[in-house]
Amino acid sequence: MTGTAKTNRPLIGAVMMLAVLLIAPHLFYPVFLMKVLCFALFACAFNLLLGYAGLLSFGHAAFFGSAGYVTAHAVKVFNFDPISGILLGVAVSSLLGLVIGWLAIRRSGIYFAMITLGFAQVVYFLSLQMKFTGGEDGIQGVPRGTLFGLVDLKDTMSMYYFVLVIFLFGFWMVYRTINSPFGQVLKAIRENEPRARSLGYDTDRFKLMVFVISAALSGMAGGTKSLVFQLASLTDVNWHMSGEVVLMTLLGGMGTVLGPAIGALLVVTLNNYLASFGSWVTIIIGAIFVTCVLAFRRGIVGEILEKIRTLSPK
Amino acid sequence: MMQVFGISIQALLGQLLIGLINGSFYAVLSLGLAIIFGLLNIINFAHGAQYMLGAFVAWMGLTYLGVNYWVGLILAPLVVGLFGIIMERLMLRRLYHLDHLYGLLLTFGLALVLEGLFRQLYGVSGLSYPIPDVFQGGVNLGFMFLPYYRAWVIVASLSVCFCTWFVIERTKLGAYLRAATENPELLQAFGINVPLMITLTFGYGVALAGFAGVLAAPIYQVTPVMGSNLIIVVFAVVVIGGMGSILGSIITGISLGLLEGLTKVFYPEASGVVVFVIMALVLLIRPAGLFGRLK
Numbered sequence: 001m002t003g004t005a006k007t008n009r010p011l012i013g014a015v016m017m018l019a020v021l022l023i024a025p026h027l028f029y030p031v032f033l034m035k036v037l038c039f040a041l042f043a044c045a046f047n048l049l050l051g052y053a054g055l056l057s058f059g060h061a062a063f064f065g066s067a068g069y070v071t072a073h074a075v076k077v078f079n080f081d082p083i084s085g086i087l088l089g090v091a092v093s094s095l096l097g098l099v100i101g102w103l104a105i106r107r108s109g110i111y112f113a114m115i116t117l118g119f120a121q122v123v124y125f126l127s128l129q130m131k132f133t134g135g136e137d138g139i140q141g142v143p144r145g146t147l148f149g150l151v152d153l154k155d156t157m158s159m160y161y162f163v164l165v166i167f168l169f170g171f172w173m174v175y176r177t178i179n180s181p182f183g184q185v186l187k188a189i190r191e192n193e194p195r196a197r198s199l200g201y202d203t204d205r206f207k208l209m210v211f212v213i214s215a216a217l218s219g220m221a222g223g224t225k226s227l228v229f230q231l232a233s234l235t236d237v238n239w240h241m242s243g244e245v246v247l248m249t250l251l252g253g254m255g256t257v258l259g260p261a262i263g264a265l266l267v268v269t270l271n272n273y274l275a276s277f278g279s280w281v282t283i284i285i286g287a288i289f290v291t292c293v294l295a296f297r298r299g300i301v302g303e304i305l306e307k308i309r310t311l312s313p314k
Numbered sequence: 315m316m317q318v319f320g321i322s323i324q325a326l327l328g329q330l331l332i333g334l335i336n337g338s339f340y341a342v343l344s345l346g347l348a349i350i351f352g353l354l355n356i357i358n359f360a361h362g363a364q365y366m367l368g369a370f371v372a373w374m375g376l377t378y379l380g381v382n383y384w385v386g387l388i389l390a391p392l393v394v395g396l397f398g399i400i401m402e403r404l405m406l407r408r409l410y411h412l413d414h415l416y417g418l419l420l421t422f423g424l425a426l427v428l429e430g431l432f433r434q435l436y437g438v439s440g441l442s443y444p445i446p447d448v449f450q451g452g453v454n455l456g457f458m459f460l461p462y463y464r465a466w467v468i469v470a471s472l473s474v475c476f477c478t479w480f481v482i483e484r485t486k487l488g489a490y491l492r493a494a495t496e497n498p499e500l501l502q503a504f505g506i507n508v509p510l511m512i513t514l515t516f517g518y519g520v521a522l523a524g525f526a527g528v529l530a531a532p533i534y535q536v537t538p539v540m541g542s543n544l545i546i547v548v549f550a551v552v553v554i555g556g557m558g559s560i561l562g563s564i565i566t567g568i569s570l571g572l573l574e575g576l577t578k579v580f581y582p583e584a585s586g587v588v589v590f591v592i593m594a595l596v597l598l599i600r601p602a603g604l605f606g607r608l609k
Contacts, residue, residue: 056415056419103597103598104597106597106601107553107597109415110356110357110414110415110418113357113418114357114549114550114552114553115593117546117549118546118549118553118589119590119594121546121590122587122590122591125586126587129583239546243422243426246422250419278434279430280430280434281430282426282427282429282430282433283426283427283430283431283434284430285423285426285430286422286423286425286426286427286429286430287423287427288423289419289422289423289424289426290420290423292419292423293419293420293423294405294408294409294420297416
C-alpha cells in the first residue's frame with residue numbers, strides 16, 4: 001500500500017460513514033437512528049475516558065442524565081431554544097464532571113470505579129427528590145422547539161439531521177482529542193502513569209481534564225436525547241445506564257475510534273427488540289458482558305483491527 | 315416523654331436500631347469484599363446479587379421444600395458459596411493475569427444475569443419470609459421496644475464478623491491467608507496450594523454475602539433488586555474504610571449504618587446520600603481510606 005493511500009484511509013472512511021448516515025433515515029426508522037446516534041456519542045465520550053486514559057467510570061449516567069434533565073427543564077420552562085438548552089445541559093454536566101472528577105481521581109483502578117458509582121448514586125437520589133425533575137414521572141412533553149427560529153424540529157427528518165450534526169461535532173471532538181498531543185499524554189498515562197509523571201506531566205491535571213471533556217460530551221448526548229424523546233427520566237441517571245455505556249464500549253472495542261459507536265448500535269438494537277421480553281434484556285446484556293470479558297476483550301472493532309494487522313504483511 | 319433536640323428518644327433509638335442492623339449488613343458484606351479483594355485483587359460486583367441469592371435460596375427452601383430458618387441459615391450460604399466457587403473456577407481464574415478492571419466487569423455482568431433471572435421468575439414485587447417462631451415478639455427495654463429477631467440479626471452478624479477476624483488474624487490458616495495476600499508466589503514455593511486457597515477464600519467471601527441475605531430475608535422483602543442498591547452503598551463503605559484491615563471494615567460498616575440512622579432522625583432527606591458525602595470527605599482528607607494504605 002502506498003503512503004498516500006494510507007493517509008487517505010481515515011478520510012475515505014469518514015466520507016463513507018457520512019454517506020451512510022445521510023441516507024439512513026430514508027431506510028430505517030429515524031427515531032431509532034436518533035437514539036443510536038445519542039448513545040453512540042455517549043459511548044464515544046465514555047471511551048475517551050476508558051479507552052484512552054484507562055479510567056473506568058461506573059457513574060457516567062450521572063452526566064448523561066443530569067444534562068437531560070437540565071436541557072428538558074430549560075427548554076420546557078425557561079423557553080430556551082434547543083441549542084441553548086443543550087449548551088446549558090453541557091455546562092451543568094461539565095461542572096458536575098469537574099466536582100466528581102476532582103474527587104475521584106484521588107484513587108485509581110477499581111476504587112475509581114466504585115467512587116464514580118457512588119457519586120452517580122447521589123445524582124440519582126437528587127434527581128428523585130428535587131422538585132424540578134418531577135420524581136418518578138420525569139419531565140414529560142418537552143418541546144423540541146425550532147432551530148434559529150427557522151427549522152421546526154417537530155419534523156422528524158429535521159430533527160434527525162440536527163441530531164446528526166450534534167453527533168458529528170461530538171465525534172469530531174473526540175477524534176481531535178485522541179489525535180492531539182493531549183491524547184498522546186493520555187495514552188502515556190494509561191500505559192504507565194508513574195513514568196508519565198516522571199517525564200514531568202502533571203497527570204492528575206490531564207486526568208481531570210479528560211474527565212471533564214468526557215462528562216461534557218456525555219451531557220451533550222443526554223441533552224440531545226431528552227429533546228429527541230421529549231422526555232427526561234430516572235432511567236437515564238440510573239446505574240443500569242452507567243453499566244450499559246460500559247458494555248457498548250467494551251462490546252464495540254475500547255480504545256478504538258469507531259468501536260463504541262458500533263457497540264451503541266448493537267446494544268440499542270438489542271434493547272429495542274427485546275423490550276417486550278421483560279427481564280430478558282438484563283439477562284442477555286449481562287451474558288454479553290461475561291462473554292466479552294472472557295472471549296473477546298478487544299471488542300468487535302478491536303478484534304477486526306487485530307486480524308487486519310496480523311494478516312497484512314509488515 | 316423524653317426528648318433530645320426536639321426528637322423523642324424512642325424515635326431516636328428506633329432509628330439507631332435500624333441503623334445498627336443496616337450497619338451489621340454493611341459490615342458483613344464489606345468484610346466479604348475485603349477478604350476477596352485481599353487475595354484475588356478483584357472487586358466482586360456480584361456481591362449484592364449473591365446476597366439476594368442467599369435470601370432467595372432461603373425463601374425457596376422454605377416455600378418449596380419446607381426447609382426451616384435454621385437449616386436455611388446454614389444451607390443457603392453453602393449453596394451461594396458453592397456458586398461462588400464454580401464462578402471462580404470457570405471464569406474469574408482466567409482473568410488473574412489481566413487488569414483488575416476485567417474482574418469488575420465480569421462480576422458486573424454476572425450480577426445482571428442473576429438479577430435478571432430472578433426478576434424474570436419472581437417479578438419485582440417483594441416476597442415475604444416469616445420471622446421464625448423463636449424470635450416472634452420482642453422485649454420492652456423501658457426506653458424502647460426491641461424485637462427479638464432484630465437483636466438476633468445484630469448478634470449473628472457481629473459473631474460471624476468476629477469469627478472471621480479471629481480466624482484470619484489469630485490462627486495458622488489465617489496466617490497462610492495473610493501470607494498469600496502479601497506474596498502468593500513465595501507461599502506457593504513453601505508447598506501451600508495457593509490456587510485452592512484462592513478458590514475457597516472466594517467461596518467464603520461469597521458465602522458471607524449469602525449469609526447476610528438469609529439474615530435480611532425476614533426483615534426486608536425478598537426481591538431481585540434487594541442487592542443492587544445495597545451494593546453501591548457497600549462500595550462506598552469500602553472506599554471509606556479502605557480494604558486494608560478486617561477490623562476496619564467491620565467498624566466502618568457499623569458506624570456508617572448508625573450514622574445513616576441518625577441522619578434519618580435529624581434530616582431524613584439526606585439519609586440516602588450521607589454515606590456518599592462521607593466518602594467525598596474521606597477522599598479529601600484521607601484518600602487511602604480510614605484504615606487503608608495506598609499501594
